[in-house]
Amino acid sequence: MGAPARAIPHASSRAAVLDVIRAAGTISRVGLIQATGFTGATISTVVRKLIEDGLVVETGRAESTGGKPRVLLQLNQSSRYAVGVHLDHSGIAYVLTDLGGSVVARMTRAGAGTDDPPAVVERMAAEVATLIEGVGVDEERVLGIGLVSPGPLTPAAGMGPAPPIMRHWEDFPLDQEVRRATGLPVVLGNDATAAALGEYWSGAVSGSSTFAAVYVCTGIGSGILINGIPYHGSSGNAGEIGHICLDPDGPECWCGARGCTEVLAGPAAVVARARADTAVARAAGLDEAGGRGHSSVAADFAAVARAARRGEPGARAIVDRAARYLAVATRTLANVLDLDRVVLTGQSLAVAGSMYLPVVREELDRAFFSRATHPVAVQISTSAATAPAIGAATMVLQSELVPLQPGTRIPGDTRPERAAPRPVGT
Amino acid sequence: MGAPARAIPHASSRAAVLDVIRAAGTISRVGLIQATGFTGATISTVVRKLIEDGLVVETGRAESTGGKPRVLLQLNQSSRYAVGVHLDHSGIAYVLTDLGGSVVARMTRAGAGTDDPPAVVERMAAEVATLIEGVGVDEERVLGIGLVSPGPLTPAAGMGPAPPIMRHWEDFPLDQEVRRATGLPVVLGNDATAAALGEYWSGAVSGSSTFAAVYVCTGIGSGILINGIPYHGSSGNAGEIGHICLDPDGPECWCGARGCTEVLAGPAAVVARARADTAVARAAGLDEAGGRGHSSVAADFAAVARAARRGEPGARAIVDRAARYLAVATRTLANVLDLDRVVLTGQSLAVAGSMYLPVVREELDRAFFSRATHPVAVQISTSAATAPAIGAATMVLQSELVPLQPGTRIPGDTRPERAAPRPVGT
Numbered sequence: 001m002g003a004p005a006r007a008i009p010h011a012s013s014r015a016a017v018l019d020v021i022r023a024a025g026t027i028s029r030v031g032l033i034q035a036t037g038f039t040g041a042t043i044s045t046v047v048r049k050l051i052e053d054g055l056v057v058e059t060g061r062a063e064s065t066g067g068k069p070r071v072l073l074q075l076n077q078s079s080r081y082a083v084g085v086h087l088d089h090s091g092i093a094y095v096l097t098d099l100g101g102s103v104v105a106r107m108t109r110a111g112a113g114t115d116d117p118p119a120v121v122e123r124m125a126a127e128v129a130t131l132i133e134g135v136g137v138d139e140e141r142v143l144g145i146g147l148v149s150p151g152p153l154t155p156a157a158g159m160g161p162a163p164p165i166m167r168h169w170e171d172f173p174l175d176q177e178v179r180r181a182t183g184l185p186v187v188l189g190n191d192a193t194a195a196a197l198g199e200y201w202s203g204a205v206s207g208s209s210t211f212a213a214v215y216v217c218t219g220i221g222s223g224i225l226i227n228g229i230p231y232h233g234s235s236g237n238a239g240e241i242g243h244i245c246l247d248p249d250g251p252e253c254w255c256g257a258r259g260c261t262e263v264l265a266g267p268a269a270v271v272a273r274a275r276a277d278t279a280v281a282r283a284a285g286l287d288e289a290g291g292r293g294h295s296s297v298a299a300d301f302a303a304v305a306r307a308a309r310r311g312e313p314g315a316r317a318i319v320d321r322a323a324r325y326l327a328v329a330t331r332t333l334a335n336v337l338d339l340d341r342v343v344l345t346g347q348s349l350a351v352a353g354s355m356y357l358p359v360v361r362e363e364l365d366r367a368f369f370s371r372a373t374h375p376v377a378v379q380i381s382t383s384a385a386t387a388p389a390i391g392a393a394t395m396v397l398q399s400e401l402v403p404l405q406p407g408t409r410i411p412g413d414t415r416p417e418r419a420a421p422r423p424v425g426t
Numbered sequence: 427m428g429a430p431a432r433a434i435p436h437a438s439s440r441a442a443v444l445d446v447i448r449a450a451g452t453i454s455r456v457g458l459i460q461a462t463g464f465t466g467a468t469i470s471t472v473v474r475k476l477i478e479d480g481l482v483v484e485t486g487r488a489e490s491t492g493g494k495p496r497v498l499l500q501l502n503q504s505s506r507y508a509v510g511v512h513l514d515h516s517g518i519a520y521v522l523t524d525l526g527g528s529v530v531a532r533m534t535r536a537g538a539g540t541d542d543p544p545a546v547v548e549r550m551a552a553e554v555a556t557l558i559e560g561v562g563v564d565e566e567r568v569l570g571i572g573l574v575s576p577g578p579l580t581p582a583a584g585m586g587p588a589p590p591i592m593r594h595w596e597d598f599p600l601d602q603e604v605r606r607a608t609g610l611p612v613v614l615g616n617d618a619t620a621a622a623l624g625e626y627w628s629g630a631v632s633g634s635s636t637f638a639a640v641y642v643c644t645g646i647g648s649g650i651l652i653n654g655i656p657y658h659g660s661s662g663n664a665g666e667i668g669h670i671c672l673d674p675d676g677p678e679c680w681c682g683a684r685g686c687t688e689v690l691a692g693p694a695a696v697v698a699r700a701r702a703d704t705a706v707a708r709a710a711g712l713d714e715a716g717g718r719g720h721s722s723v724a725a726d727f728a729a730v731a732r733a734a735r736r737g738e739p740g741a742r743a744i745v746d747r748a749a750r751y752l753a754v755a756t757r758t759l760a761n762v763l764d765l766d767r768v769v770l771t772g773q774s775l776a777v778a779g780s781m782y783l784p785v786v787r788e789e790l791d792r793a794f795f796s797r798a799t800h801p802v803a804v805q806i807s808t809s810a811a812t813a814p815a816i817g818a819a820t821m822v823l824q825s826e827l828v829p830l831q832p833g834t835r836i837p838g839d840t841r842p843e844r845a846a847p848r849p850v851g852t
Contacts, residue, residue: 042468210660231652233764234636240761248672248754257757257792328674331683335666336762338659366683 013038015398017046019228021056021073022100028062028070047073054079055099075100081142083128083184084393086191086386087112087149089218090296090347092124093386094131096142097393101201105135106386111296117172125181144185146392147178148194150219187395191215192239193230194391195345195381196223201394202383208341213387214241214330214360215346218297220262222333223391242266244329265325267301267348273318274304280314283307298347305352316355323356327363334364334376345381346388353380439464441824443472445654447482447499448526454488454496473499480505481525501526507568509554509610510819512617512812513538513575515644516722516773518550519812520557522568523819527627531561532812537722543598551607570611572818573604574620576645613821617641618665619656620817621771621807622649627820628809634767639813640667640756640786641772644723646688648759649817668692670755691751693727693774699744700730706740709733724773731778742781749782753789760790760802771807772814779806 013036020035021027027035032043050056057076061069077098086093089111096105109127112120132139149169175186196213205211205225213223220242224231231238242262243255250259263269274280284307286300307315330342344353344360357380364376381387439462446461447453453461458469476482483502487495503524512519515537522531535553538546558565575595601612622639631637631651639649646668650657657664668688669681676685689695700706710733712726733741756768770779770786783806790802807813 039468039471042465045465208660226657234634234766235764238762238764240764243761244670244758245754246671246674248750324674328671332670332758333762335669336664336759338661338664338666340660 013042014046014049017043018050018055018075019398021050022075023228026059026062026072026074028072030070032073077102079141080397081132081137082393082396083131083142083145084194084389084391084396085124085128085145085147086194086388086392087120087124087147088191088298088347089113089150090298092120092127093389094127095386095389095393096131096135096137097390097397099397101390101394101397103386103390104137105131106389107131108385112169113296114168117169117174118177121174121177121181124178128182128184139184142184144187144396145178145182146187146189146194146395147174148189148191148388148392148395149174150191150217150221185396187392189392189395190221190223190236190239191217191388192221192346193223193232194388194395196225196343196387197230197391197394198383198387198389199343199345199381199391200225200228201390202387204379204382205341205343208377210337210339211341211343212239212241212330212333212337212339213343213345213381214326214333214349215388216267216326216344216348216352217346217388218267218348220266220326220329224337239333241329241333244332246325246328261325261329265322265329267297270304270318270322271297271300274300274307274315277314277318280304280307280312280318283310283312283315301348302351305348305355308352308355319352319355320359323352323359324363326356327360330360331363331366339376341377341379343379343381345384347385349380350384353384439468440472440475443469444476444481444501445824447476448501449654452485452488452498452500454498456496458499503528505567506823507558507563508819508822509557509568509571510620510815510817510822511550511554511571511573512620512814512818513546513550513573514617514724514773515539516724518546518553519815520553521812521815521819522557522561522563523816523823525823527816527820527823529812529816530563531557532815533557533560534811538595539722540594543595543600544603547600547603547607550604554608554610565610568610570613570822571604571608572613572615572620572821573600574615574617574814574818574821575600576617576643576647611822613818615818615821616647616649616662616665617643617814618647618772619649619658620814620821622651622769623656623817623820624809624813624815625769625771625807625817626651626654627816628813630805630808631767631769634803636763636765637767637769638665638667638756638759638763638765639769639771639807640752640759640775641814642693642752642770642774642778643772643814644693644774646692646752646755650763665759667755667759670758672751672754687751687755691748691755693723696730696744696748697723697726700726700733700741703740703744706730706733706738706744709736709738709741727774728777731774731781734778734781745778745781746785749778749785750789752782753786756786757789757792765802767803767805769805769807771810773811775806776810779810 016036017032020032029043029047033040054076056073058071059074060072062072077100080099082097084095091111092109094107095103097103128145132142175188179186192213192215195215199205199213209227211225215221215223222239222241224239243257243260245257245259246261246264247259251263252258253260253263274284275286284303286303304315305319308319344356349356357378361378364378442462443458446458455469455473459466480502482499484497485500486498488498503526506525508523510521517537518535520533521529523529554571558568601614605612618639618641621641625631625639635653637651641647641649648665648667650665669683669686671683671685672687672690673685677689678684679686679689700710701712710729712729730741731745734745770782775782783804787804790804
């Protein structure tokens with residue numbers, strides 16, 4: 001009995017009800033009782049408040065099997081909006097979604113590159129304003145900005161430590177600065193987790209209880225959803241598939257360990273191997289791109305992947321080797337988490353996914369447990385370029401719509417204004 | 427919004443309230459409101475029903491900061507009991523716990539060995555009866571038997587496919603047969619997950635939000651608890667750290683893949699390496715044990731570990747190498763799940779844990795993410811031999827005390843009598 005009382009590991013009944021309404025499209029109060037297991041009294045109270053707040057509307061009546069017809073509820077889609085921003089070295093993607101997570105505007109701009117963080121923040125603020133004004137949405141209705149970037153995240157704010165390519169962002173107070181520049185609340189998150197959320201909200205993974213988005217952009221990561229809820233881990237850095245060890249004696253990774261998936265098979269490793277082979281470098285046009293000084297790891301990786309797809313044997317061998325490593329890491333992820341679905345996503349897999357898919361499938365078939373107990377479905381994302389930004393926007397929707405109780409804990413939540421969990425007293 | 431509505435991924439309010447009362451020891455209704463975030467009306471209703479069912483009692487009053495003193499609630503510990511059974515090749519451990527998870531009786535008997543499953547089941551039924559009668563508990567108050575064994579578990583029942591050493595248990599209808607032989611409800615589970623539950627309920631990991639028990643007995647596994655709730659995955663087989671790939675070109679594992687932690691560093695691999703070295707085999711006394719025909723992998727591993735602890739250099743080298751592999755796999759587990767605590771447990775680590783601990787600590791220090799964002803605490807279990815059986819009993823407590831709502835889903839739940847989750851209708 002030594003274990004202390006702890007916070008309940010789920011969102012409030014209000015958020016749960018709202019999410020069921022969102023997912024169902026339209027649903028009656030009786031349907032909500034069945035779906036949530038809450039009492040009629042709880043559903044009645046929660047729904048009344050959601051209607052008062054303008055988030056839910058009543059819409060017609062359903063046929064009933066007996067008794068009076070049931071009033072149907074649905075989200076008031078245009079009552080609130082959220083901005084999603086996916087900040088990466090190679091590009092910045094923006095979306096504006098309504099309360100239901102539907103994208104009402106999107107745009108892509110130049111990446112952070114080597115620019116100074118303050119300059120990038122000012123540019124992002126201007127681009128967010130353009131996004132919102134472009135569709136004529138009242139800024140009062142914009143709940144905030146979800147801003148996702150390569151991890152890991154520190155509890156305080158921002159990236160830090162950052163991957164090498166974004167090292168100059170380390171310890172930059174990203175959330176504070178974006179909040180100041182835009183005047184909007186900011187929720188920070190990991191790009192890979194946001195990608196998983198984006199896939200989920202776009203309906204690509206329906207029916208999955210335990211799903212991971214394997215995300216390759218500039219680096220390698222993964223986002224994990226359990227019954228649609230992001231799994232964050234104790235510090236918001238879960239799913240670091242890029243730092244699964246595939247060779248204890250392998251080359252040193254920027255993270256300090258050896259033989260990580262990313263150092264063996266990340267886009268930067270693929271590009272380095274391609275550059276080291278004159279024929280491959282020429283076939284992929286790497287020298288020219290490098291010479292112009294405008295290349296990014298993701299762009300160079302895409303060039304190698306295209307050369308591989310064209311049948312350049314050296315490029316194909318390099319990509320196949322990387323795919324095999326990623327596939328083995330994905331198998332480890334699937335075994336540890338007992339996944340039922342994997343989506344290959346991110347900018348780099350949008351280009352190379354067709355070459356990775358069969359290798360990942362084959363490797364998962366080696367996974368005794370999945371084969372013997374249940375299949376693991378593998379698919380390529382159909383929205384790899386925008387999934388992280390969409391997920392970032394849904395983080396705002398989820399965050400702002402959940403009136404957090406004292407003691408409710410969101411692992412990985414980085415907002416400083418949240419009250420600390422209270423110890424349980426009498 | 428193509429994603430379908432889904433079940434709420436948390437237990438009922440009743441189970442949540444009961445768990446907070448259990449963990450707090452004593453707590454007022456106001457304390458419950460603060461701890462759970464539920465409304466006063468919900469707490470009032472749930473507590474009244476718990477008292478009616480005899481599970482909770484009122485006990486005195488707390489000092490209040492104002493207004494009238496608050497009535498304190500606590501579990502009625504002796505109102506219900508649960509049996510926990512840990513079935514392994516090398517031993518069968520039994521515990522009887524009260525409603526609070528406190529052990530009121532325990533015993534250990536010979537392992538399943540190579541005996542026929544039906545004979546082992548009959549023996550287990552007799553031993554369970556002895557356990558219950560020994561402390562004079564009315565069998566009416568025994569909720570059921572939690573029975574845990576090496577995974578993986580299939581959705582239907584029992585082990586299947588089983589590890590090589592328990593291959594003859596494959597597809598044996600374990601739960602049905604134990605239920606028939608004992609007359610008690612049976613909940614099956616994975617031994618490693620049960621070990622994690624046992625550590626949690628015994629208070630060894632208080633303050634941890636994301637914790638794994640790295641479990642080495644005959645094989646290698648891990649159990650994962652997130653805020654005290656077991657993480658099962660989509661089929662109840664999460665945490666298979668024994669099948670994390672550490673070398674894509676390594677030796678073939680019984681699971682069908684290559685280079686798994688278990689084939690590289692499991693107790694059977696350690697024993698095989700020791701047997702292959704005449705000096706080590708002699709120092710560990712392996713020949714004698716093998717010659718008597720009564721050895722088990724766990725017993726042989728313990729013999730090698732004791733030789734290593736005595737300073738036999740060959741044995742020490744073999745154990746250190748195995749410890750390094752397990753440490754790397756633990757680092758992968760910690761990175762993927764973003765753990766804040768690891769407990770080394772299981773019969774084999776009860777013997778060898780002091781040699782494994784520094785190696786695991788050192789390897790986790792290489793984990794950039796954990797080092798940079800938060801520490802990962804590592805400790806050796808103080809109840810390695812009984813943790814799985816205690817966890818098995820708590821599975822019964824949790825299972826039986828949660829009146830499952832339609833649509834509430836317990837991943838990995840193998841009981842056939844549970845109604846299938848209902849689709850959300852209107």
